Amino acid sequence: MLAANPTVRLANWVLRAACRRKTVNLSGRRGGRRGTMGLMTVTVAVANQKGGVAKTTTVASLGTALVELGQRVLVVDLDPQASLTFSLGVDPEELDLSVREVILGEKDAGDVIVVTDEGAHLLPAAIGLAQAEEALLGRTGREHRLRKALEPVAGDYDWILLDCPPSLGILTVGALTAADQVLIPVQCETLAHRGVGQLLDTIYDVREFTNPGLQLIGVLPTSYDGRTKHARAVLAAITQAYDLDVIEPPIPKTIKFAEAPAIGRSILGTARSHRGAEAYRQVAAGLLRTTVDRAS
Numbered sequence: 001m002l003a004a005n006p007t008v009r010l011a012n013w014v015l016r017a018a019c020r021r022k023t024v025n026l027s028g029r030r031g032g033r034r035g036t037m038g039l040m041t042v043t044v045a046v047a048n049q050k051g052g053v054a055k056t057t058t059v060a061s062l063g064t065a066l067v068e069l070g071q072r073v074l075v076v077d078l079d080p081q082a083s084l085t086f087s088l089g090v091d092p093e094e095l096d097l098s099v100r101e102v103i104l105g106e107k108d109a110g111d112v113i114v115v116t117d118e119g120a121h122l123l124p125a126a127i128g129l130a131q132a133e134e135a136l137l138g139r140t141g142r143e144h145r146l147r148k149a150l151e152p153v154a155g156d157y158d159w160i161l162l163d164c165p166p167s168l169g170i171l172t173v174g175a176l177t178a179a180d181q182v183l184i185p186v187q188c189e190t191l192a193h194r195g196v197g198q199l200l201d202t203i204y205d206v207r208e209f210t211n212p213g214l215q216l217i218g219v220l221p222t223s224y225d226g227r228t229k230h231a232r233a234v235l236a237a238i239t240q241a242y243d244l245d246v247i248e249p250p251i252p253k254t255i256k257f258a259e260a261p262a263i264g265r266s267i268l269g270t271a272r273s274h275r276g277a278e279a280y281r282q283v284a285a286g287l288l289r290t291t292v293d294r295a296s
């Protein structure tokens, strides 16, 4: 039972409190449309140019966890490899339309979004997104195109989660420009955090040139094996090196994450009560709590 879960109970309490406090407004946010309960839509870019750090896993799992909390969620696949699309049960090869056409201004986002089995809406990727990246290079306002394209549908959602590709190219910069907040998954393994400095430089550039309001949520430690000294040392090194907030709890290392995409669901659907699923539920509840606190 959802209501028996302390995390869900806490999140529901926070939402009810926000409603009692009249319509809340996220200070410092760009103009936008309101989702459920008067909260503004929050767009989060999940970014790290390193591949395999759990960006896609985080978007799928966090998206589903927010749906469980009664939130309306859109997830956007910005990786030409279309892993998010595939892992949520949609075959990228069977799609006629994808985020590519939306970014290039050929289709409205609303015509391309599909509903996934777990309740999140998905703006899917398909083969051809890589060419879109090339096509965008010659276009005026390329960094702003994703933000503009999402504007008409933003009010239909409480959360928009952007799954960035493993590069700092135009698709990632476009995502950071469209986002209110950025979350950086970091694998708790040797050298995993090399490159975080480069990502932070990109974030600072985006703040200066295209999106002054972009906020850093912090790093989300993934594939964390708390039993090893090594994982704890990597986590401490990341925290010290960049002075970033570290989101809790760290996401545990488990094979259950690798098994979920083949079934076309997130770990919350395939291993409901596993500690990996529970960790993402807690991260989602924390995100919701912080957002409501900031708004009040």
Ligand code: ADP
Pocket (backbone or CB within 6 Å): 050, 051, 052, 053, 054, 055, 056, 057, 058, 083, 166, 222, 223, 224, 251, 252, 253, 254, 255, 257, 258, 259, 276
């Ligand atoms: P990215 O999008 O950053 O490239 P993915 O989300 O695709 O990374 O994850 C890379 C691989 O690691 C996938 O096979 C995924 O199932 C696996 N994985 C993700 N999170 C974990 C975890 N916490 N424990 C173990 N394996 C994980």
Ligand code: MG
Pocket (backbone or CB within 6 Å): 055, 056, 057, 079, 083, 084, 163, 164
């Ligand atoms: Mg990915």
